[in-house]
Amino acid sequence: MTRQEIIDRLNYLRSQELFAIQQYMNHYYRVKGVNFAEVQGMERSIALVEMRHAEMLAEKINMLGGDPINNPTQIEQMKGSRITEGNTPEEMVRADLGLERGAIRDYTQAIYDIGDSDPAIRKMLEDILGQEEDHADSFGTWLGEGRAYEVGGLKGAA
Numbered sequence: 001m002t003r004q005e006i007i008d009r010l011n012y013l014r015s016q017e018l019f020a021i022q023q024y025m026n027h028y029y030r031v032k033g034v035n036f037a038e039v040q041g042m043e044r045s046i047a048l049v050e051m052r053h054a055e056m057l058a059e060k061i062n063m064l065g066g067d068p069i070n071n072p073t074q075i076e077q078m079k080g081s082r083i084t085e086g087n088t089p090e091e092m093v094r095a096d097l098g099l100e101r102g103a104i105r106d107y108t109q110a111i112y113d114i115g116d117s118d119p120a121i122r123k124m125l126e127d128i129l130g131q132e133e134d135h136a137d138s139f140g141t142w143l144g145e146g147r148a149y150e151v152g153g154l155k156g157a158a
């Protein structure tokens with residue numbers, strides 16, 4: 001990948017992170033009902049990790065001479081979907097699991113595409129990917145799902 005392609009991809013990943021932060025914090029403030037405190041705690045602690053991811057991506061984009069994405073309209077366009085509000089705790093957590101599965105796909109693809117063109121960025125993406133897997137596992141476990149995400153589902157990936 002060229003430097004510009006890497007900047008664009010990191011910005012795309014950052015847009016997903018900013019999107020997830022909004023959705024999780026929105027759920028954190030809105031969730032009510034049975035087990036709401038447990039869901040609240042999960043939404044808030046995972047949102048804080050996503051904030052760290054958004055920051056790590058921004059720092060790398062800056063180092064490469066790009067501009068970290070911040071504009072909500074651009075973020076919306078890059079994301080290509082809307083925040084899923086969810087009304088019950090289960091709907092919220094199911095929507096969150098969907099975002100985490102998307103993140104796992106996106107980071108796996110980015111790691112594959114970057115290949116050996118920048119080992120330090122690749123390492124950073126691998127570290128983030130491990131945390132996205134943990135998030136999918138947390139949401140999936142809460143929902144009682146046996147399998148939180150697909151392994152090796154990427155076409156063409158090594």
Ligand SMILES: [Fe+2]
Pocket residue numbers: 017049050053103128132
């Ligand atoms: Fe993240």
Ligand SMILES: [Fe+2]
Pocket residue numbers: 020046050100103131132135136
């Ligand atoms: Fe995540």
